[in-house]
Amino acid sequence: MLALERVNVRIGAMHVLRNVTLEVRPGATAALVGRNGAGKTTTLRTVMGLAARSSGTITFAGTDLDAVPPHRRPALGIGYAPEDRRLFSAFSVEENILLPDRVARTRNADAARKLERVYETVPELKELRRRPAGSVSGGQGKMVALGRALMIGTRLVLLDEPFQGLAPALARRYGDALRRLRERERELSLVITESNPALLAGLADTTFVIERGEVVPAETAPDHVG
Amino acid sequence: MDPILLVLATLDGIAYAALVFLVAVGLTLIFGVMRILNVAHGGFYAIGAYAAASLVLSVSGADLNPWLTFPALLVAAGAVGAVLGLVIERGLLRHIYAKEEVLQLLVTFAAFMILEDVQRLVWGVQPYAATDPVRLLGTVEVMGIPYNAYQIILLPAIALLVLVGLRWFLRHTLSGKVITAVTEDRETAITVGIDARRVFTITFVIGAVLASLGGALASPTTAIQLGLGAEMIVLSFAVVATAGLGQVEGAALAALLIGLGRSFAVYLVPELDVLIPYMIMVLVLLVRPQGLFAVAEKRRI
Numbered sequence: 001m002l003a004l005e006r007v008n009v010r011i012g013a014m015h016v017l018r019n020v021t022l023e024v025r026p027g028a029t030a031a032l033v034g035r036n037g038a039g040k041t042t043t044l045r046t047v048m049g050l051a052a053r054s055s056g057t058i059t060f061a062g063t064d065l066d067a068v069p070p071h072r073r074p075a076l077g078i079g080y081a082p083e084d085r086r087l088f089s090a091f092s093v094e095e096n097i098l099l100p101d102r103v104a105r106t107r108n109a110d111a112a113r114k115l116e117r118v119y120e121t122v123p124e125l126k127e128l129r130r131r132p133a134g135s136v137s138g139g140q141g142k143m144v145a146l147g148r149a150l151m152i153g154t155r156l157v158l159l160d161e162p163f164q165g166l167a168p169a170l171a172r173r174y175g176d177a178l179r180r181l182r183e184r185e186r187e188l189s190l191v192i193t194e195s196n197p198a199l200l201a202g203l204a205d206t207t208f209v210i211e212r213g214e215v216v217p218a219e220t221a222p223d224h225v226g
Numbered sequence: 227m228d229p230i231l232l233v234l235a236t237l238d239g240i241a242y243a244a245l246v247f248l249v250a251v252g253l254t255l256i257f258g259v260m261r262i263l264n265v266a267h268g269g270f271y272a273i274g275a276y277a278a279a280s281l282v283l284s285v286s287g288a289d290l291n292p293w294l295t296f297p298a299l300l301v302a303a304g305a306v307g308a309v310l311g312l313v314i315e316r317g318l319l320r321h322i323y324a325k326e327e328v329l330q331l332l333v334t335f336a337a338f339m340i341l342e343d344v345q346r347l348v349w350g351v352q353p354y355a356a357t358d359p360v361r362l363l364g365t366v367e368v369m370g371i372p373y374n375a376y377q378i379i380l381l382p383a384i385a386l387l388v389l390v391g392l393r394w395f396l397r398h399t400l401s402g403k404v405i406t407a408v409t410e411d412r413e414t415a416i417t418v419g420i421d422a423r424r425v426f427t428i429t430f431v432i433g434a435v436l437a438s439l440g441g442a443l444a445s446p447t448t449a450i451q452l453g454l455g456a457e458m459i460v461l462s463f464a465v466v467a468t469a470g471l472g473q474v475e476g477a478a479l480a481a482l483l484i485g486l487g488r489s490f491a492v493y494l495v496p497e498l499d500v501l502i503p504y505m506i507m508v509l510v511l512l513v514r515p516q517g518l519f520a521v522a523e524k525r526r527i
């Protein structure tokens with residue numbers, strides 16, 4: 001589904017990603033684990049086209065993403081929930097979740113059906129839906145960002161440190177939502193970054209470990225980094 | 227202070243604020259979305275004024291219904307704003323979005339200078355006056371003082387209409403929501419499928435049309451001559467900075483504050499009238515560097 005091959009990213013003088021190569025099969029859940037500053041966020045941003053590659057290729061479902069401008073990538077079915085939520089505070093929670101479909105001019109009935117599905121996966125969102133997005137807590141915001149990513153990501157969903165900063169109760173509910181998602185959407189590919197791989201136990205079926213911008217063999221990695 | 231002067235100063239201030247608001251709100255909208263301070267905005271204002279005056283004069287000169295001068299103002303504003311906005315954004319700014327802010331500022335400054343030359347070439351150096359619209363609307367009495375209905379009713383009404391209309395557009399239409407989203411967070415907007423470049427073009431043209439509308443509406447009330455655009459761009463910078471960059475409603479209040487400040491200065495301390503707007507701005511920025519209505523910039527990764 002998603003394949004990165006020898007991807008290099010330089011930001012200023014820094015060589016942030018070095019020959020990153022990884023592959024995520026359809027229906028797979030891949031964990032991308034690494035310490036702070038290892039390059040997890042940059043990897044996801046590169047897939048979304050927000051960080052520029054200096055070399056390497058990224059293919060998604062057989063398409064070279066080079067040919068797809070960043071704002072067209074969501075239309076391929078790639079959803080992204082950034083680590084710091086990034087909700088639009090001018091809108092309500094539901095407007096945030098629906099914005100991608102409004103922009104894509106999805107028919108109202110189809111958008112409503114998708115929304116209902118997302119609410120079944122993440123029921124917490126239903127109670128929040130009329131709230132101004134600026135007024136929800138950080139943890140709730142992560143749920144909203146997940147909901148928004150699920151509306152877009154029909155084939156691939158990228159979640160950047162979803163558990164970071166979540167209170168334990170909320171983290172459990174977030175984990176439940178991901179497990180429900182896994183059961184319902186068998187074809188969907190997931191990439192989840194984490195600095196603490198223990199949080200993804202039982203969820204991920206592939207683990208990539210990233211260290212200082214390089215993907216290293218998983219066996220050599222300690223089971224708890226960060 | 228003599229109560230009559232008080233009334234006059236207030237009326238002048240409101241009429242002036244209405245015009246400044248139209249220019250400043252476009253400037254702040256463009257800054258919010260594109261993060262570019264568009265100096266060329268002053269050129270849109272000036273050319274809007276020149277084009278409106280020319281059109282009004284030819285309507286007045288021809289044997290036409292004089293009330294047609296009003297649609298003439300709007301047509302001139304729309305045409306100038308749409309054409310110049312598109313040409314400058316597509317032809318110039320589009321190529322420098324990835325460049326440093328200083329360069330962007332310099333390029334819009336260069337565009338402003340080019341537009342000044344265009345004015346000189348097309349309209350020459352003699353001043354224009356096209357006052358028919360003001361004459362047609364006559365005067366109203368405010369507390370016994372006759373005042374131009376054009377300035378005290380029409381201009382504030384249009385400014386208010388623009389403010390309410392813009393708010394409605396930004397909150398309730400898809401294009402408006404998309405503009406709002408890009409203003410708040412361009413990157414995230416892209417990750418939900420928004421074509422930021424297209425939003426730039428739309429926003430820039432809307433801003434340019436508002437600026438040339440300001441110029442067109444100002445044209446019946448002043449002598450139109452070179453230097454018009456420079457004065458207005460500096461003043462709207464003051465309004466935008468006072469309100470806080472990117473603040474639409476704030477721009478209206480700051481325009482009123484600065485418009486009233488300036489008109490009171492004209493009557494009370496005429497030697498300071500040019501300075502007052504900037505003194506207000508400096509005072510506000512010393513206390514609140516982000517402007518009166520802006521919340522401090524959000525953290526970015």
Ligand SMILES: Nc1ncnc2c1ncn2[C@@H]1O[C@H](COP(=O)(O)OP(=O)(O)OP(=O)(O)O)[C@@H](O)[C@H]1O
Pocket residue numbers: 011012014016034035036037038039040041042043083195527
């Ligand atoms: N825009 C940027 N400007 C400068 N340096 C950057 C930028 N983005 C990332 N970096 C650097 O690249 C490296 C990788 O950053 P990245 O955010 O991808 O790491 P991460 O694994 O997501 O870390 P964290 O666990 O803190 O989120 C870091 O050293 C970071 O300082």
Ligand SMILES: [Mg+2]
Pocket residue numbers: 040041042083160161
């Ligand atoms: Mg990160």
